[in-house]
Amino acid sequence: MNGSSTIATIVILAIGLSALTVGTNGWSTWTAEAARRQAVVERPRPLPAYQLLDSRGESLTLAQSERDLTVVDLIYTQCPTVCLAMGAQFRQLQSELATAGLLERVELLSVTFDPANDDQSTLSDYLRRFGAVEPHWRAARFQDNDELAASLTDLGVIVIPEQSMGFVHNAAYYLIENGRVIEIFDIEARTDLFEAIRARLAT
Amino acid sequence: MTTSTPSPLTGSARAGILTYMGISALVYVLMMSLGLVMRLTQATWLDLPPNLFYEVMTAHGAGMVGISGLAGSGVIWYFLRRYVDLSTGILWANLTFFLTGVVLILGGIFLGGYAGGWTFLFPLPAKGLGAWGVPGAASFLIGLLLIGVGFLLLYLDFARAIIAKYGSLGNSLGWPQLFGGSTDESPPAAVIAATMVLIVNIAGILAGAVVLVLILVNLFMPEFALDPLLTKNLTYFFGHVFINATIYQAVVAVYEILPEYTKRPWKVNKVFLAAWTASTVMVMAVYPHHLLLDFAMPTWALVMGQIFSYLGGFPILVVTGWGALTIVHRSGIEWDMAARLLFLSIFGWCVGVVPAVIDGTIAVNQVMHNTMWVPGHFHMYLIVGLVAMLFGFMYYLSNQSKRTGIDKVAFWLYLVAGVAFSFGFLTSGMNSIPRRWAVHLPEWVSFSQSSSAIAAVVALAALVFALRFLTSLKHARTT
Amino acid sequence: MSKNQRLAAVSSGLLILITLTPVASQLTSTMRGHVLLQIPLLVAVGIGFGRSLAPHLVRFLNRWNAMGIPGILITIFTIAFWMIPRWIDASLTNTSVEWIKHSSLVLLGGIPLALSWERLYPVARGAVKIEFLSMLFRLGWLYLISPDRFCNSYLLEDQIWLGWGMIIIGMALTLTWLVPVFFGEYAPAETGHSSPKNPNEAPNAA
Ligand code: HEM
Ligand SMILES: [Cu+2]
Numbered sequence: 086m087n088g089s090s091t092i093a094t095i096v097i098l099a100i101g102l103s104a105l106t107v108g109t110n111g112w113s114t115w116t117a118e119a120a121r122r123q124a125v126v127e128r129p130r131p132l133p134a135y136q137l138l139d140s141r142g143e144s145l146t147l148a149q150s151e152r153d154l155t156v157v158d159l160i161y162t163q164c165p166t167v168c169l170a171m172g173a174q175f176r177q178l179q180s181e182l183a184t185a186g187l188l189e190r191v192e193l194l195s196v197t198f199d200p201a202n203d204d205q206s207t208l209s210d211y212l213r214r215f216g217a218v219e220p221h222w223r224a225a226r227f228q229d230n231d232e233l234a235a236s237l238t239d240l241g242v243i244v245i246p247e248q249s250m251g252f253v254h255n256a257a258y259y260l261i262e263n264g265r266v267i268e269i270f271d272i273e274a275r276t277d278l279f280e281a282i283r284a285r286l287a288t
Numbered sequence: 289m290t291t292s293t294p295s296p297l298t299g300s301a302r303a304g305i306l307t308y309m310g311i312s313a314l315v316y317v318l319m320m321s322l323g324l325v326m327r328l329t330q331a332t333w334l335d336l337p338p339n340l341f342y343e344v345m346t347a348h349g350a351g352m353v354g355i356s357g358l359a360g361s362g363v364i365w366y367f368l369r370r371y372v373d374l375s376t377g378i379l380w381a382n383l384t385f386f387l388t389g390v391v392l393i394l395g396g397i398f399l400g401g402y403a404g405g406w407t408f409l410f411p412l413p414a415k416g417l418g419a420w421g422v423p424g425a426a427s428f429l430i431g432l433l434l435i436g437v438g439f440l441l442l443y444l445d446f447a448r449a450i451i452a453k454y455g456s457l458g459n460s461l462g463w464p465q466l467f468g469g470s471t472d473e474s475p476p477a478a479v480i481a482a483t484m485v486l487i488v489n490i491a492g493i494l495a496g497a498v499v500l501v502l503i504l505v506n507l508f509m510p511e512f513a514l515d516p517l518l519t520k521n522l523t524y525f526f527g528h529v530f531i532n533a534t535i536y537q538a539v540v541a542v543y544e545i546l547p548e549y550t551k552r553p554w555k556v557n558k559v560f561l562a563a564w565t566a567s568t569v570m571v572m573a574v575y576p577h578h579l580l581l582d583f584a585m586p587t588w589a590l591v592m593g594q595i596f597s598y599l600g601g602f603p604i605l606v607v608t609g610w611g612a613l614t615i616v617h618r619s620g621i622e623w624d625m626a627a628r629l630l631f632l633s634i635f636g637w638c639v640g641v642v643p644a645v646i647d648g649t650i651a652v653n654q655v656m657h658n659t660m661w662v663p664g665h666f667h668m669y670l671i672v673g674l675v676a677m678l679f680g681f682m683y684y685l686s687n688q689s690k691r692t693g694i695d696k697v698a699f700w701l702y703l704v705a706g707v708a709f710s711f712g713f714l715t716s717g718m719n720s721i722p723r724r725w726a727v728h729l730p731e732w733v734s735f736s737q738s739s740s741a742i743a744a745v746v747a748l749a750a751l752v753f754a755l756r757f758l759t760s761l762k763h764a765r766t767t
Numbered sequence: 768m769s770k771n772q773r774l775a776a777v778s779s780g781l782l783i784l785i786t787l788t789p790v791a792s793q794l795t796s797t798m799r800g801h802v803l804l805q806i807p808l809l810v811a812v813g814i815g816f817g818r819s820l821a822p823h824l825v826r827f828l829n830r831w832n833a834m835g836i837p838g839i840l841i842t843i844f845t846i847a848f849w850m851i852p853r854w855i856d857a858s859l860t861n862t863s864v865e866w867i868k869h870s871s872l873v874l875l876g877g878i879p880l881a882l883s884w885e886r887l888y889p890v891a892r893g894a895v896k897i898e899f900l901s902m903l904f905r906l907g908w909l910y911l912i913s914p915d916r917f918c919n920s921y922l923l924e925d926q927i928w929l930g931w932g933m934i935i936i937g938m939a940l941t942l943t944w945l946v947p948v949f950f951g952e953y954a955p956a957e958t959g960h961s962s963p964k965n966p967n968e969a970p971n972a973a
Binding site: 087091093094097098100102108118119120238241243253255 | 832836843852853857917918919923
């Protein structure tokens with residue numbers, strides 16, 4: 086191989102390997118979902134002060150809360166799959182928090198991304214179905230569709246309408262502190278979520 | 289056809305072949321010593337902690353299989369280059385990959401503590417239970433992967449050179465003569481064997497490249513749950529094909545050296561062609577149906593697989609054994625070291641297949657499986673068959689074949705002790721002693737003790753062969 | 768129009784068709800269309816452009832591309848990058864990533880491939896083919912067994928489709944490549960390696 090080609094090979098190897106390394110955050114992040122969660126932890130993002138309305142007609146915003154921590158999950162009440170699981174997990178979390186005496190300090194919030202179907206009364210039904218203890222666990226909807234869309238994009242949530250099943254969406258729990266998402270948890274990771282809450286509130 | 293016209297072997301090609309065979313000679317002796325260490329441990333004469341025993345077992349298995357691949361490819365390269373135009377650069381590239389892989393494998397075993405056996409059966413690599421962690425297993429697997437890449441390049445070079453000369457692999461397997469009624473001269477035996485080996489080994493390496501990377505993915509990201517049965521099949525396809533192919537490479541020494549000695553051509557007739565094609569097809573055709581359809585492996589598939597994987601080698605064994613007998617019969621051949629060892633190797637190969645076929649019979653297999661019977665049959669075939677063949681080639685290559693005295697003594701010791709050592713395993717198997725146990729029950733210890741003494745003799749005889757080769761490199765052939 | 772110009776025109780047409788017309792969103796509406804059609808088509812466009820480059824440009828580039836090694840490396844890295852699910856997803860949600868994808872697959876995926884393939888030593892060509900096949904089988908297998916979706920924009924069902932698609936394409940390619948190896952009659956050249964088809968090949972690149 087001649088000199089210029091050897092140089093070219095070395096440069097290409099260096100650039101190529103760096104591109105793959107950077108593109109996967111050092112061989113660790115292969116999917117958009119993982120990237121999104123990692124980015125949130127590294128750079129907590131402030132949430133915009135969009136207005137939401139809960140099932141009892143009270144208005145609230147993700148940007149502020151009276152409590153120390155908020156856990157949000159994004160759902161739609163007709164969901165036959167993932168949201169059911171999340172609902173059940175939230176119920177578990179609610180009782181774990183109650184047992185630990187932390188329920189007063191944490192707000193559980195289920196936000197619908199299907200405001201066309203989920204009105205105030207549907208959301209109340211949803212809460213009752215899962216045995217939510219209000220006002221610790223609330224359910225709310227965006228009032229403005231553009232704000233909903235913007236928030237979903239902000240959080241990296243992608244909702245795909247599907248014929249038979251309503252919506253397919255990447256589900257997760259968002260842990261919020263002072264109006265910033267500080268960590269995202271897998272829907273199977275309730276225990277980790279609980280431990281994280283406990284650790285935060287202990288300090 | 290044909291006795292080959294030796295072509296000059298000089299410069300880096302000669303250095304390459306001598307390095308291949310020199311490293312092989314050394315490693316065989318070394319690995320035999322590790323085998324002896326295992327036997328001594330089972331004999332309670334050596335006090336090796338069990339995890340070290342399994343590390344040694346992993347190193348012995350991986351080392352023996354790997355070095356047999358290297359030595360076999362050296363033999364076939366040496367003869368194939370008499371017919372086609374091989375690349376010396378690739379010969380060295382393979383060696384470089386091989387040695388790098390060996391470093392990673394040894395590091396994975398002795399530093400990383402990996403002791404899951406050379407067959408790295410999934411999910412064992414991921415389940416070190418504290419004996420080894422991800423780094424050890426990963427290093428071992430990446431080492432295997434690198435060795436695979438090296439051999440892939442070598443066999444692709446065989447393919448390139450053979451196709452350049454013969455037009456297609458069909459031609460170089462002699463299909464026009466076999467099926468098309470062509471009366472042209474058949475390709476020489478070395479080319480036919482090389483074609484078979486490159487086909488099955490490239491397929492095996494492809495399977496290995498897929499499965500090794502996925503096991504690595506699983507090591508780091510356990511949520512990707514591989515199907516264990518599919519993984520096992522691919523792993524076995526890779527490993528079985530590779531170790532089986534070593535003797536199909538080494539056997540070219542028989543096809544080339546015996547004709548040279550007897551001044552009679554090695555006859556490549558239709559039976560010979562059919563045997564090689566049949567074995568190629570059997571190895572290739574048996575496995576895919578396991579891999580794709582039988583996720584739950586019905587019994588008939590197991591039976592077929594067992595039988596085919598043993599019978600797959602049968603046709604070649606028969607034509608080789610028959611060919612060797614006829615070529616030697618009343619030829620007035622001079623029984624020098626190379627001739628002796630090559631002839632012994634065919635005997636060892638035949639004898640080694642018998643217990644294999646017995647084991648392949650299901651009724652027996654249910655009893656014998658995972659007993660010492662299994663290492664019994666493959667040690668017979670490997671020590672008295674394959675390794676004898678390779679040392680035979682080394683005597684030929686080093687021009688030391690006419691030696692008598694200590695070499696002749698070593699030959700007889702190797703023969704007798706090699707057979708006796710393998711019988712030691714076989715009788716242990718008949719007494720239901722399990723394989724892969726570091727610590728044996730007291731009533732088994734006497735088997736291991738006698739075997740240890742015999743194993744020492746095998747290793748010593750091999751040491752004589754190896755030293756003879758290593759001390760006469762400068763006299764080695766230049767053609 | 769010369770042959771080169773015709774090829775360039777066809778490639779440009781194809782490029783416009785798959786990036787600027789509604790066909791674009793059609794292709795990316797499913798994961799299988801995205802990975803098995805759009806990406807290969809973009810590389811094919813690049814190959815078309817690469818084949819129609821002016822000879823003096825090819826001569827210049829060849830000086831940096833001994834035996835085709837640097838070029839094939841560029842192609843391999845580019846394709847590898849666009850196999851990362853994260854970036855497939857990103858190209859759907861972020862227009863600049865989408866444009867980087869389109870241009871890099873054409874410029875860094877296809878063009879170097881066209882300029883390098885014939886110049887590669889046959890062994891290297893074989894190794895690239897084998898690695899490509901094993902990539903298809905590996906990814907296909909991973910897509911089949913993954914419990915989660917790799918891409919937030921696509922359904923799990925679609926991902927399984929893609930897995931089978933990759934495995935089937937891998938097998939079809941294996942057969943296609945094997946047939947000539949077994950039955951084809953390559954012109955038996957006494958000298959061994961295939962003679963370089965590219966007249967610009969430096970005689971002693973090695
Ligand atoms: C002096 C010669 C040799 C001795 C003393 C020896 C000894 C042993 C012993 C004690 C075992 C373990 C048996 C068990 O408990 O399961 C073993 C396994 C094995 N040996 Fe040898 N061996 C020798 C030569 C060879 C040769 C020449 C080869 C191949 C070319 C070979 C390949 C293997 C393989 C593949 C295994 C299986 C390892 C496993 O179960 O993972 N051995 N050997
Ligand atoms: Cu849902």
